[in-house]
Amino acid sequence: MQSDSSPPIRATWLWFVHNLPVPIIVIAAVLIGRALEFSDRPGPYVMHVAMIAAINVILAVSLQLINGVSGQFSLGHAGFMAVGAYLGGYATYTFGPWNYDPNADYPDPRQLFANPGGALACFVALAIVAAIGFGFVTLLFLLIRSLRRIFPALPLIVIALLVVWVVIDARGAANSPNIPPTCVWSRGAMGLVNLYSSILVHTQSAALGLSGILPYSWRKPATLLVAIFGGGAAAAAAGLVVGIPTLRLRGDYLAIATLGFAEIIRNVIVTIPALGAATGLSINVYWTKPSPPDHIYEAFYISPWIFGTAALTFVLVSRLAHSPLGNAIKTVRDDEIAASAMGIDPTRHRVIAFVTGAFLAGVAGALYVHLDGYLNTNSFSFMRSIEIVVMVTLGGMESLAGAAIAAVALTAIPELLDNAERFLPAALAAQAHWMSDNRFVIYAFLLLVIMITRAKLKSAFPRRKPQTIGRLR
């Protein structure tokens, strides 16, 4: 038996060695991105596909954390991605510009995305308003729930009446030019919206001052960083709000609840003009490519961010999966009753996995909007969620590397099929186009085959030796 406590110097050394890959990944991502993004060799098309593939890697790995590692079945990943994408894009588009003149025909590209403080203020204001709103709803819910002491069915009746009241209230507010004082719910909602805009108005100069502290060349990266973390945090908050009530559900029921949530997100976004409503949110991403005729501003490289985040996501999620915390999450998946008898709180560990997965989906969304510059709710439909589920299933449950490889493959293969005439005879190319167009039929077929032959696949590809918790000595 070894001695029980290792000397502290050893743990510090291990920390150093284990974290060495992080700066290496960041430096490699920057070097690769800078070398390739605007060069002719792979070309903009290939780079774009590679970046989409990297975003899909983030999505697949984070869904693997929810579906494979913690054993829940979420069909709402596109919903969390939408939260991150819309809020990240909205913050940089509306509040990111420095001294933005709304009356100018063309915004000065040098001013775009140069105000990280503004984007930060936007997220802070959103967080304050959301905290007040959800705090109120939670208190109301707890109050209503306590009514069951009087009469068991009373909470349900009160909630039904409340819903009717809110609907009548909203219709009354919509039918009149000024919200009448009787419509208390609509007035309350308007109050929150006004609070949000007044916070922004009052913090504007402070935000500009904060941005001014940063050197000019740091401002655009800082804005992007705020958008990524803010989008992730918003998605994580959404994950918490969805997760706490729905994570008591099992299997199919959870899948339906998360699917419903993703559709709600989509339909809410369609009603918000600030997020582009049904037309979509279009943000200026001049900064991602210098436009050839004038080159009046320096290029901003987006690909290091995407490649670096994808690699870091993979590292961090596999750290989480192969740790005592990850093992605790897996015990809840394997046997919830035994886990709670061992003092492992099932709800807590499920929520940790779910919220982390939602955060990463939000990060992927925020990166996506800054790559594409255009958002439409159709990009976050049910089929998008299904696509990620297919990646996870193809990769094999619990295998993070498998999910990442499947994400790259499922992004690259349709693109290859679309360009099949370049390397295939015309007759075959037509078939390839057909396959690409109908890839969801093929995905469905693939899922069926995998489910039916799962046991055989498992024995054909035996798992490697299970990881013990760490590699100390």
Place this chain on the structure above:
Amino acid sequence: MSPFFFGSGADMSLLEISDVSIQFGGLRALSDFNFTVDRGELVGLIGPNGAGKTTAFNIVTGVYTPTAGMIRFDGKNIAGHSPVAVNHAGIARTFQNIRLFQNLSVLDNVAVGFHTSAEHGFLGTLLRSPRYFRCEHLARSGAMELLEIFGLTEQASALAGSLPYGHQRRLEIARALATRPKVLMLDEPAAGMNPQEKIDLMELIHSVRDRFQVGIWLIEHDMKLVMSICQRITVLDHGETIAVGTPRQVQDNEKVIEAYLGKAEV
């Protein structure tokens, strides 16, 4: 005399169950059940199938909330607490039908019981902080020590689901001990074992009690076994307590023979 008013808990047993009843609809699965377990004690609960033995376990470990009665552990009332809270208070259990974490290694099955993730936290896990490595090392060496006691060292990296049956039973006990309980509850630990395995297991249970100074409360179907190792035995039938006492007293009790041994001798 009531400890509720006078006792500081010093003269009470570690685990004290008084007048616990539970009703499922019209079925009274357990009525006026009384039981005590003390530190370092080895006590048994027996009874024919469906007598309510596992129900009693489930009530104490927080799976069910008793309809009436009091469960005191270390002087605190734990009736109706969640299974997680009961475990944190210091009660660990095994299950009648083995409930291992099938897809985790044998070592990890035991190591999760050390709750190291609570100590270094979420960020510590992501950043692999020095504290993380220290906690993980402690859990790992503690788990290896337990595996050594239970003779499972060689299978440490095998999947728990791939172990032979007898080893799985032993692993479950090792896993329960990893949470450092004061009372260990074993639900039919010898079920499905052959006579030699049963003898080995009973020796193991004895040595665990002496080594960790835990109170052990076990349910067992095999009368001979219970009689040979338990200091006190309670017999249940249809949720009613029909006998309490030393193995000899219980053995001679007519009601017990009628309910249990009588059937077995036919």
